[in-house]
Amino acid sequence: MRGAETFFIDLARLIVTWLEKQGMSPLVADIVLLVIQFICIAAIVTVNIIILIWLERKISGFIQQRLGPNRLGPWGIFQTIADAIKLLTKEDIIPSQTDKIIFRTAPIVFIVISLMLYVVIPFGDGMAIVDLNMGVLYFISVGSLGTIALLMAGWGSNNKWSLLGAMRAVAQMISYEIPLAFSLLGVIMIAGSLKMSDIIAAQNNVWFVFLQPVAFITYFIAATAELNRGPFDMPEAEQELTAGAYTEYSGMRWALFFLAEYTNLFAVSAMAAVMFFGGWQGPWLPSWLWLPIKAYIIMLVFFWLKWTLPRIRMDHLMSFSWKVLIPVTLVNLVVTGCVLQFFK
Amino acid sequence: MYQELKERLLKNWDGKIEINEGKDFFEIITQSEILFTLMEFLKKEFGFNYLANLCGVDYGEKFTMVYHVCRIPENLKVCVKADIPRDNPEIDSLTCLWPAADFQEREVYDLMGIVFKGHPDLKRILLPEDFEGHPLRKDYKAV
Amino acid sequence: MIESDFITINVGPQHPSTHGGLHAETVLDGEHIVDVKVHLGYVHRSVEKIAESRTYTQFIPYNSRLDYLATHLPAMGYCQAVEKLLGVTVPERAEYIRVIMAELSRIASHMLFIGSLAIDIGATTGLIYCFRDRERIMDMFEMTSGQRLIASYMRIGGIAEDLPEEFYPAVKSFLDDLPYMLDEYNNLLTGNEILQARLKNTGILPADKAIAYGVSGPNLRASGIAYDIRKAEPYSIYERFDFDVPIGSKGDNWDRFLMRIREIEESAKIIRQALQDLPEGEIRAKVPRIIKPEKGAEVYHRIESSKGELGFYIVSDGSEKPYRLHVRAPSFINLGVLPLISRGGKLQDLIANIATLDPVLGEADR
Numbered sequence: 001m002r003g004a005e006t007f008f009i010d011l012a013r014l015i016v017t018w019l020e021k022q023g024m025s026p027l028v029a030d031i032v033l034l035v036i037q038f039i040c041i042a043a044i045v046t047v048n049i050i051i052l053i054w055l056e057r058k059i060s061g062f063i064q065q066r067l068g069p070n071r072l073g074p075w076g077i078f079q080t081i082a083d084a085i086k087l088l089t090k091e092d093i094i095p096s097q098t099d100k101i102i103f104r105t106a107p108i109v110f111i112v113i114s115l116m117l118y119v120v121i122p123f124g125d126g127m128a129i130v131d132l133n134m135g136v137l138y139f140i141s142v143g144s145l146g147t148i149a150l151l152m153a154g155w156g157s158n159n160k161w162s163l164l165g166a167m168r169a170v171a172q173m174i175s176y177e178i179p180l181a182f183s184l185l186g187v188i189m190i191a192g193s194l195k196m197s198d199i200i201a202a203q204n205n206v207w208f209v210f211l212q213p214v215a216f217i218t219y220f221i222a223a224t225a226e227l228n229r230g231p232f233d234m235p236e237a238e239q240e241l242t243a244g245a246y247t248e249y250s251g252m253r254w255a256l257f258f259l260a261e262y263t264n265l266f267a268v269s270a271m272a273a274v275m276f277f278g279g280w281q282g283p284w285l286p287s288w289l290w291l292p293i294k295a296y297i298i299m300l301v302f303f304w305l306k307w308t309l310p311r312i313r314m315d316h317l318m319s320f321s322w323k324v325l326i327p328v329t330l331v332n333l334v335v336t337g338c339v340l341q342f343f344k
Numbered sequence: 345m346y347q348e349l350k351e352r353l354l355k356n357w358d359g360k361i362e363i364n365e366g367k368d369f370f371e372i373i374t375q376s377e378i379l380f381t382l383m384e385f386l387k388k389e390f391g392f393n394y395l396a397n398l399c400g401v402d403y404g405e406k407f408t409m410v411y412h413v414c415r416i417p418e419n420l421k422v423c424v425k426a427d428i429p430r431d432n433p434e435i436d437s438l439t440c441l442w443p444a445a446d447f448q449e450r451e452v453y454d455l456m457g458i459v460f461k462g463h464p465d466l467k468r469i470l471l472p473e474d475f476e477g478h479p480l481r482k483d484y485k486a487v
Numbered sequence: 488m489i490e491s492d493f494i495t496i497n498v499g500p501q502h503p504s505t506h507g508g509l510h511a512e513t514v515l516d517g518e519h520i521v522d523v524k525v526h527l528g529y530v531h532r533s534v535e536k537i538a539e540s541r542t543y544t545q546f547i548p549y550n551s552r553l554d555y556l557a558t559h560l561p562a563m564g565y566c567q568a569v570e571k572l573l574g575v576t577v578p579e580r581a582e583y584i585r586v587i588m589a590e591l592s593r594i595a596s597h598m599l600f601i602g603s604l605a606i607d608i609g610a611t612t613g614l615i616y617c618f619r620d621r622e623r624i625m626d627m628f629e630m631t632s633g634q635r636l637i638a639s640y641m642r643i644g645g646i647a648e649d650l651p652e653e654f655y656p657a658v659k660s661f662l663d664d665l666p667y668m669l670d671e672y673n674n675l676l677t678g679n680e681i682l683q684a685r686l687k688n689t690g691i692l693p694a695d696k697a698i699a700y701g702v703s704g705p706n707l708r709a710s711g712i713a714y715d716i717r718k719a720e721p722y723s724i725y726e727r728f729d730f731d732v733p734i735g736s737k738g739d740n741w742d743r744f745l746m747r748i749r750e751i752e753e754s755a756k757i758i759r760q761a762l763q764d765l766p767e768g769e770i771r772a773k774v775p776r777i778i779k780p781e782k783g784a785e786v787y788h789r790i791e792s793s794k795g796e797l798g799f800y801i802v803s804d805g806s807e808k809p810y811r812l813h814v815r816a817p818s819f820i821n822l823g824v825l826p827l828i829s830r831g832g833k834l835q836d837l838i839a840n841i842a843t844l845d846p847v848l849g850e851a852d853r
Binding site: 442 | 531536571696698699700701702712714798800802810820822823853
């Protein structure tokens with residue numbers, strides 16, 4: 001049991017000691033380890049996305065009384081891999097009137113930003129790549145950078161649908177950034193730290209979802225909007241904007257956006273698990289299994305919402321953020337502050 | 345109701361119109377010059393508020409415009425017909441009386457080649473703008 | 488004050504939610520609609536011209552391809568128009584079967600309306616549920632005519648064949664399950680807060696405008712005008728059935744949506760009554776093999792199709808082919824009101840407006 005718990009940490013130590021034995025200085029060994037860790041993250045993310053896409057298809061099939069993918073492999077589990085191969089071999093089409101540099105870099109920027117989120121996520125006990133002092137702040141600020149990528153995609157495509165999608169994306173993501181941050185502030189106030197490990201440690205006795213239920217709900221709603229998922233999938237909105245900001249993208253460039261969205265989805269769900277559900281804490285199983293389990297359960301709710309609800313209207317979306325979510329989160333902050341002061 | 349309508353119509357346009365009763369629709373056969381005033385009269389005086397249908401028929405030497413006008417929800421029905429000479433196929437547009445005439449007149453213009461005077465946007469609607477000829481005319485030869 | 492430009496976008500003809508080849512040239516100020524222009528003709532097949540070179544019988548299948556979502560309704564309208572022209576009386580049993588088929592078509596069309604509205608406003612799952620249930624009607628059409636979508640079952644003077652034995656239990660179980668299906672739609676869609684917010688007070692069509700623009704069918708009734716040709720001018724045997732004409736109050740998208748759900752219930756009522764009273768007997772009147780109405784005869788026959796007033800104006804010249812055939816297509820005329828109800832709304836409302844007007848482009852473009 002103990003071995004399973006510290007398996008990855010032991011592995012990392014083993015690598016570092018082995019590298020040092022080969023005559024490397026500790027600094028170089030650490031850098032090599034970091035590189036290995038980043039590669040691992042990229043691999044985890046890729047495998048994770050393959051599972052996620054398959055899972056979403058299966059779940060949407062279940063909700064819609066269909067079978068979902070069922071041809072490739074048992075339960076159609078290789079469908080996503082086949083799709084990935086198809087997307088990789090597709091012709092790379094860049095429309096002639098686009099702003100080439102912006103058009104090409106937008107998907108890369110998007111995926112890089114979403115990968116950067118994983119740096120601070122504690123996958124298990126002591127298993128964050130960097131346990132930053134201000135991890136939550138890092139997460140929020142890096143997460144909001146995704147707006148730029150969508151704006152680049154919309155503007156660079158030189159297409160009116162894309163531009164409309166990008167306009168919506170910017171308006172929506174900036175508006176929902178505020179309630180997202182505010183709802184996390186309540187948790188931070190209780191934990192008294194911006195460090196992920198401190199926040200998890202503070203949930204030893206009781207999960208913050210019970211202390212901060214309002215904050216969790218507002219976080220969840222704002223996160224749905226941040227992720228551009230249904231019912232808030234304004235920037236994409238197939239039925240209105242054909243594909244919004246992604247209209248001109250095809251093949252692997254489009255797939256990068258798609259991957260980035262799922263990458264973000266897991267990151268935001270993992271963040272919810274860390275902030276509200278005790279992170280990697282849990283009985284019996286090793287800690288590095290608990291966090292994915294919790295994140296997957298949260299993601300199931302995201303899937304469920306997306307495949308049930310109609311898309312909200314843009315102006316309702318904005319007024320919901322400014323007139324409902326922000327006031328509610330502010331009140332929540334005030335109440336939390338008062339209660340903390342009272343029971344100190 | 346139809347009786348009163350008949351009397352008023354004959355009083356106003358005696359000799360210019362012909363009335364057929366006993367059919368499914370109360371039928372008025374009129375001339376293209378007075379069509380607009382007659383239609384205006386039907387709408388304003390008798391409250392025929394609903395232009396159900398309009399279409400053109402090519403009778404060789406002449407075109408006939410057929411209008412089916414109703415008053416709803418009472419369901420009073422009038423059919424108005426007006427002949428148009430083939431060499432000068434023009435008739436007043438009814439768009440300002442019933443906006444419903446907009447699309448239908450454009451369709452008749454498109455397929456039959458009848459020009460509606462006073463129509464705000466008389467363009468082809470079903471066929472492409474560079475299409476030649478009017479297919480529903482009897483002398484149209486499909487290639 | 489920031490100066491901003493208008494942008495013109497072409498919603499369609501290749502767009503996910505324009506129900507076929509509809510092209511709405513939209514001028515936008517940000518998300519606000521300044522103007523909409525409807526362009527049609529992308530699926531124009533010149534059906535009226537084709538009719539002039541086909542015999543009366545040969546033209547029957549073309550009708551099902553007009554409004555392919557309610558396949559029996561246009562065919563029924565056409566056959567009745569020709570029967571009026573000939574003065575043929577249709578046997579009782581055929582009339583009842585026609586009514587059953589027509590109302591099943593109406594239910595199928597309205598179910599598709601609900602489903603396509605759901606997917607147009609982003610609720611993908613609603614579509615699948617409605618298609619699942621509509622499939623049972625398609626199966627019934629297949630039993631009777633061998634075709635699912637564009638069945639040709641109506642004949643001049645009656646119907647093609649009598650109902651097969653397996654049809655009765657199928658339609659009975661469908662009618663029994665219908666309340667549960669509607670419950671499901673109501674749970675998934677009607678009661679949904681987001682859907683209500685999107686449909687209520689958008690795309691308002693006042694009653695006077697609706698009449699002036701020639702809007703008909705459920706769209707007209709949503710504006711509060713109780714005008715249903717089945718009641719106002721009963722054709723076939725509709726005067727024998729007891730059913731209500733649901734009307735809306737405001738004429739917004741929400742009313743137009745509710746109209747469909749309530750009309751499904753009313754149609755089910757009619758089918759139940761028709762099944763109960765279904766008499767035995769002939770299914771086709773004696774009609775000459777070659778149909779030649781008298782010279783100069785003409786008729787304008789209209790029925791209440793699922794989209795509105797579907798009229799057939801036929802002129803005969805005494806030959807076996809119609810001299811002139813005009814289809815008064817409700818979808819075509821209903822689309823004329825799209826700019827009016829969309830102006831001043833949002834881009835997302837335009838999509839909902841198109842969906843609730845329920846145009847079938849096969850019928851609009853003919």
